[in-house]
Amino acid sequence: MNYSASWAAFLFVSVGLMYFTASQLAYFPNTVVAAATCFSLIGAAIVRNRPIWDARMAAAPIERFETLRTASANARFMGFAYAWGSLSMASMYYLTDLHWYHAYQYAIYMGVPAIVSIVFARTLRASKGTGHTQGNLKLSMYVTMFQAVAMLGIIGYLILSGKLNVIRKDWAADHVFLWGSLAIFGLSVLALAVQWKLNRHAPVSALASRSR
Numbered sequence: 001m002n003y004s005a006s007w008a009a010f011l012f013v014s015v016g017l018m019y020f021t022a023s024q025l026a027y028f029p030n031t032v033v034a035a036a037t038c039f040s041l042i043g044a045a046i047v048r049n050r051p052i053w054d055a056r057m058a059a060a061p062i063e064r065f066e067t068l069r070t071a072s073a074n075a076r077f078m079g080f081a082y083a084w085g086s087l088s089m090a091s092m093y094y095l096t097d098l099h100w101y102h103a104y105q106y107a108i109y110m111g112v113p114a115i116v117s118i119v120f121a122r123t124l125r126a127s128k129g130t131g132h133t134q135g136n137l138k139l140s141m142y143v144t145m146f147q148a149v150a151m152l153g154i155i156g157y158l159i160l161s162g163k164l165n166v167i168r169k170d171w172a173a174d175h176v177f178l179w180g181s182l183a184i185f186g187l188s189v190l191a192l193a194v195q196w197k198l199n200r201h202a203p204v205s206a207l208a209s210r211s212r
Contacts, residue, residue: 007080010040015087022092022172030172034179037084042186045077049194071137072124074191078147078184079117085180086110092172100170110180141195144188151185 014037021030052070086107093103120140158164158178 007044007076011037011080011084011087014084015091018088018172018176019091019095022098023096027167027171031175031179034088034175038081038179038183038186041077041081041084041183042190045074045187045190048073048077049190052194052197068124070194071140071191072121074187074194075117075121075124075140077187078191079114079121081180081183081187082110082114082117085176086114088176089173092176098169098172100173102170103173106173106176137195141192144192148185148188148192151181151188154181155185 014033017033018030021033049070052067086109089103089107089110092098093100093107120136124136154177158174158181163174164178
C-alpha cells in the first residue's frame with residue numbers, strides 16, 4: 001500500500017469513527033477522535049518535513065525535486081484535512097439522526113479546497129521545477145498565509161464565543177471546525193516555515209545550475 005493510500009485508509013477509519021460517535025451522541029469520544037486525527041496529520045507532516053529542515057540546518061545540498069516533493073506532500077496533507085472535515089460533516093449529519101441545516105454547505109465548503117489541494121499536490125509532484133511551477137509555489141505561499149490567518153480566526157471565534165461550552169445541534173460540527181482548523185493551521189505554519197527556510201537558502205543543486 002503506497003503512502004497516499006495509507007493515509008486515505010486512515011482518514012476513512014477516522015471518518016467512520018466520527019460518524020459512529022455522532023450516531024451514539026457520544027460528545028467526548030467524538031472530540032477525541034477529531035483531536036487524534038488533527039495531531040496525527042500534524043505529526044506526520046513534521047516527520048515528512050524533518051529531512052528538509054535538518055538538511056538546511058546542516059547546509060547540506062537539497063535536490064530541487066525534493067523541495068517540490070515536500071511542497072506536494074504538504075499540500076496533500078492539507079487536502080486530507082479538508083477532505084476529513086467534509087466527509088465527517090456529511091456522514092454525521094446525513095447518516096445519523098443529527099440535524100443541522102448548514103451541514104451540507106460546510107461539507108461543500110471544505111470539499112472544494114480538499115480537491116484543489118490534492119490536485120495541486122499531484123501537479124507539483126509531476127512537474128519539473130519550471131518557472132511556471134515556481135510561480136505557483138510563490139502564489140501558494142500567499143494562499144497558505146491567508147489560510148493560516150483564517151484558521152486562527154475560526155479557532156479564536158469558537159473559543160471566545162463560548163460555542164464549545166454549550167451542547168447544541170451543531171456540536172459535532174464544532175468539533176470538526178475546531179480540530180480541523182487547528183490541523184490546517186498547524187500544517188500551514190509548518191509548510192510556510194519550511195518554504196521560508198528554502199527561499200532564504202536556495203538548494204545547492206539550484207545554485208550550481210545558476211552558476212553555469
